[in-house]
Amino acid sequence: MQVVRMNTHTDSDTSVERERERQRRLATFERGFHMFEDALDRAEAHVSDEAARMSAKELLELAYVDRIGGGSPS
Structure with missing residues (x-):
């Protein structure tokens, strides 16, 4: 008697x-x-909170420094 094994793992x-x-x-x-x-x-909310605490002058200084790529505003 011959035993044939079937592959049970199909496509x-x-x-x-x-x-x-x-x-x-x-x-x-x-x-x-x-x-x-x-x-x-969360990061955006933190940045918004920080920006809300800054004065308009500080925000303008940061924008200026960012635009010219310089160091810290003084």
């Missing part, structure tokens, strides 16, 4: 595994992206 199984891996990677990317967005939002 369909492989494509399902690939899709699961793709979904897992996409979810990981989305989590990282949302973490980055949240950090950026």
Whole structure:
């Protein structure tokens, strides 16, 4: 009697595994992206808070220094 082994791993199984891996990677990317967005939002809020505390003169000095690429305003 001859025993024939069948390969139970089909192309369909492989494509399902690939899709699961793709979904897992996409979810990981989305989590990282949302973490980055949240950090950026916090940084923007911090900058806005700092700018709100500065006088108009200080803001103009910073803008001038940034534009000319110089050192600290004095």
